[in-house]
Each structure stands twice: as structure tokens, then as C-alpha cells.
Ligand code: SF4
């Protein structure tokens with residue numbers, strides 16, 4: 134039906150981590166540092182005072198890239214990892230055998246083990262919560278105070294995300310691996 | 321009417337199968353026979369260690385059943401731990417023994433026929449030990465058996481590896497039965513098929529790592545081919561250990577001839593391996609490619625890498641080259657060292673693949689920038705691993721009492 138993706142105006146990120154909290158809350162992700170679907174990355178600021186390199190201090194929110202050619206899906210022995218009708222990469226806990234191959238194959242460290250089901254879990258663009266309720270927003274996008282995230286249907290030329298990607302330059306992470314991520318970073 | 325015919329046919333099949341099974345030669349043994357071994361200090365030590373390891377297996381599995389993967393030190397960044405390495409260790413051993421066993425009964429090299437039955441039996445018990453270990457690493461082994469069949473992921477190297485190993489085990493068992501029955505023609509047919517399936521399974525295991533585009537240190541053609549080479553090397557090490565144990569290092573002429581032959585092959589194989597590893601390291605480092613070069617340099621600085629090189633390559637090669645494989649007693653000890661080296665080889669393969677974090681930014685407050693992923697196995701992982709070894713030795717011992725693993729007299 135749709136082909137959901139996300140564009141991140143990452144330079145606006147202030148590392149408040151509201152998105153991480155909203156995600157845990159919305160999707161019932163367990164507490165614990167290892168158990169996260171989304172995260173905000175930061176680097177140590179380079180340079181010495183007063184010649185600080187401000188550009189090196191940008192924050193980079195990230196998560197599962199919902200690759201169009203997802204290595205995690207290719208390596209899964211039981212089709213537990215699959216593309217759903219909205220092209221969102223999902224895990225079916227009934228089929229997952231916890232071989233952890235996908236955790237090794239995902240180039241973005243996007244997967245972790247959910248201790249309740251003992252299967253692999255990751256961001257699913259709120260497919261079981263908001264999208265299932267008919268909404269077309271994600272919790273992280275909804276909560277972000279600086280409006281970093283734009284979520285929408287990449288196949289719909291009139292969606293905000295399609296519009297933005299047409300007019301603003303952007304890049305994807307580890308593009309050379311040919312995974313075709315659907316997470317776009319706006320420059 | 322038709323039903324009765326079918327029934328009788330079915331009965332016929334069952335009867336035939338029963339008749340077939342009843343012709344498999346084996347010795348009737350009881351508990352007494354099992355405890356009946358020469359009570360030398362060496363034998364006693366091995367017996368105690370084996371039982372202790374099996375006990376550890378039971379305890380380890382119990383802890384795992386209570387705490388799941390929390391009993392292991394695997395993490396989000398290092399999801400594969402010691403048990404995967406030990407699984408690989410056992411299945412490499414199995415493939416290796418299958419290759420060594422095939423020399424005689426598949427390819428018809430007369431000198432090597434005397435070890436065929438023993439090696440094929442060894443290949444069965446090693447893969448069973450491997451399966452016993454992996455069953456407690458895979459989170460849901462029963463789900464695996466079901467969904468592997470009804471929802472096969474044909475693009476997954478793990479699917480191919482697991483499925484082919486299952487088929488391989490079946491062929492090995494059939495081959496072994498024909499060997500026991502001294503039906504060399506059928507043994508050859510099943511042996512050859514089993515060998516081909518085993519080699520395919522094994523290189524698929526290499527491709528589990530080779531296909532990881534996200535991990536430049538493992539990605540590529542190296543592991544699928546290297547796995548076959550190291551399997552053969554492992555097979556010869558174990559052949560030495562099995563024969564040395566069987567004859568208490570006092571070999572009859574025929575065994576000597578075979579072992580010297582094997583040592584010469586081993587010399588060649590280890591030389592090729594050193595050549596392989598050297599070039600792998602050099603290409604990894606050359607040009608400073610990110611995520612590959614620094615990982616390779618890091619590996620060169622780890623003691624486990626040198627344990628692998630010294631124990632599995634340099635010591636055995638030195639002993640072989642000293643007098644062209646004639647010191648077979650020394651080779652027995654070198655083979656024991658070699659197997660320790662091979663263990664490190666498997667451990668390194670698994671650990672080194674995951675050394676480099678895929679996410680290089682800090683995601684927690686007060687965190688240092690990620691550099692290398694650390695992992696050290698937990699007690700439970702170690703217990704289950706040693707348990708696998710215990711099971712393997714125990715099964716082999718029972719088998720050696722139950723079946724005649726020596727070559728038949730007619731040969
Ligand atoms: S980012 Fe990782 S988990 Fe997400 S689709 Fe791509 S490979 Fe799969």
C-alpha cells in the first residue's frame with residue numbers, strides 16, 4: 134500500500150532524547166540500555182577552546198533504516214523478518230528462532246533481543262500501535278520538539294516527505310552497502 | 321481388498337526394515353562392559369574428565385533453561401558467542417573426519433581404509449555433539465525445526481547450512497551402517513553423496529560469515545573455501561588422536577604407514593593454510609581500508625590469534641617437516657595441541673567478525689566513544705561447551721564398545 138520512510142532534519146536535533154522515551158512508551162520497549170529501537174548518537178566535540186569544531190558536535194538520531202534491500206531479511210532462515218504491506222521491515226515473533234544472524238548482518242546495529250518473547254525486535258515505524266490504529270505518524274516524530282522527523286509515504290508524490298526530498302539535499306547511511314535505506318538525512 | 325494389499329505391502333516394508341536393522345552387526349553391552357577398561361592413570365583421568373564435562377553440560381543447560389540468554393555473555397553488539405564457535409568446532413571436525421574416512425572407502429586409497437569406519441563414526445558423534453551445543457544457543461530450536469520446513473528462507477546461508485547438515489548426518493549414518501555390514505558398494509555410494517553434501521554444508525557455514533557485507537573483515541570468498549581446507553586439517557588431527565588412543569601409541573606397521581601418509585598430506589595442507597592466512601592478513605591491512613585494516617591489526621595483537629598460529633600451524637608443521645612425518649608419536653601430541661589451536665581458530669573467527677562496532681557514536685551519557693567490542697564467555701557458556709566435548713568423547717567411547725570400529729579382517 135504505502136512505502137513509509139523518514140527524513141531527518143538532523144542538524145536541528147538537540148539531543149533531548151524525547152524520541153527515545155516516546156518510543157519506549159508507545160511500543161512498550163523494555164527498560165535497559167541495550168534495549169532500544171531508536172537512539173541519538175553524538176561525538177566528542179573536536180578542537181580546543183576557543184577553536185572548537187562546532188560541526189563535529191552534531192547529533193545524529195538513528196534507528197532501523199527500513200532498507201529496501203534489507204540484509205536482515207535476506208539472512209533470516211525462517212522468513213521471520215519480512216516486508217509488510219507498507220514496506221516496513223518487521224519481525225514475526227512466532228517465526229523468529231533467535232539465531233541472531235540478522236543482528237550480525239544489519240549494518241546499522243538496529244536490532245536487539247526482546248526478553249519477553251526472546252525474539253529479535255527493532256523499530257517498525259509504530260506499525261503495531263499508531264499505524265495499526267490508522268494514524269500516519271510515529272511516536273518519535275510526534276514528540277520531537279524541534280521537528281527533526283518527517284514521516285510519510287515515499288510513493289505518494291504529494292506527501293510532505295516526498296516534497297522535502299525533492300527540494301532538499303540528503304544522504305543515507307552506509308550507502309555503499311546497497312541496502313537502500315528509507316531513512317534520509319537532510320543536509 | 322486394495323487396502324489389505326497396501327497393508328501387507330506396508331508390513332512388508334516394516335518387516336524388511338526390521339530385518340535390515342537386525343543384520344547390523346553390534347556387540348551386546350551392559351553397564352559392566354562400559355566400566356570395563358584398563359584402569360591406568362591415563363584412562364582414569366580421561367574417564368573422570370569426561371564424566372565431569374557431561375555433568376557440566378547438564379548443569380549448564382539447567383542454568384540456561386532457567387535464565388535463557390541472560391546466562392550467556394552475548395550482547396546486542398556481540399550476539400554470537402562461545403557456543404557458536406564450539407558448534408563450528410564440532411561440525412568442522414565432523415566434515416574433516418568425513419573427508420579422512422572417505423579417502424579409503426570412497427576414493428579407494430587402500431592405505432587409508434583401516435580408519436574409514438572409525439572416522440565415519442567419529443564424524444557422526446562430532447556432529448551430534450555440535451547439534452547438542454547449538455540447540456542451547458538457538459533461542460527456539462523447536463520453532464526452528466518447524467519453520468525451517470514450512471517457511472524456508474532460501475536466501476539465508478544459515479538455512480542452507482542447517483538443512484544440508486541434517487541431510488549429511490543421515491547419509492553418514494547410512495554409510496556407517498553399510499560399512500558395519502561390510503557392504504562396500506553401498507557404503508561408497510552413500511559415502512560419496514554424504515561427502516558432497518557435507519562439503520556443501522561446510523562451505524555454506526563459511527558463507528554465513530562470508531556473506532556479511534556489513535563486516536568487511538569477514539566478507540568475501542575467503543571463509544567458504546578456507547573452511548574446507550581447515551576441515552581436512554582438523555580431520556587429520558583427529559585421525560591421529562583416534563589412532564593414537566586406539567593403539568596406545570604402539571602402532572602396527574599398517575597404521576604407521578597410514579599415519580605417515582596422513583602426516584605428509586597434513587604438511588602440505590598446513591603450508592597452504594599458512595599461505596592463505598598470510599595473504600588474508602596482508603590484503604586486510606594493505607591500503608588501510610576502514611573497518612578492515614584496523615581490525616586486522618587488532619587481531620594481530622591478540623594472543624588468541626597467536627595461539628591459533630602456534631598450536632595449529634607452526635608446531636605440527638615443524639614436527640612434520642623435521643623428518644617428513646615419520647615421528648608419528650610426536651605427531652599424536654602435536655595433534656592434541658593442534659586441536660586446541662583449531663578451537664582458537666573457530667573462536668577467533670566468531671569473535672573477530674564482531675570486533676568492530678557497527679555504530680561508532682556515543683548513545684549514552686558519560687559513555688566513551690565505542691572502540692572495540694569486548695566479550696568473554698560466561699561460566700554457563702563454558703560449561704555447555706566443555707559438556708559438548710564430554711558428550712562427544714562419551715558417545716565415541718560407547719560406540720567403540722558397541723561396534724567394531726577397526727577395519728574388518730577381510731581387508
Ligand atoms: S537497518 Fe538493519 S534491521 Fe533495519 S531493515 Fe536495514 S538491515 Fe534490517
Ligand code: SF4
Pocket residue numbers: 205208209210211212213214224228229230231232233234235236252253
Ligand atoms: S534471529 Fe529471528 S529474525 Fe533474526 S535472522 Fe534469526 S530467525 Fe530471523
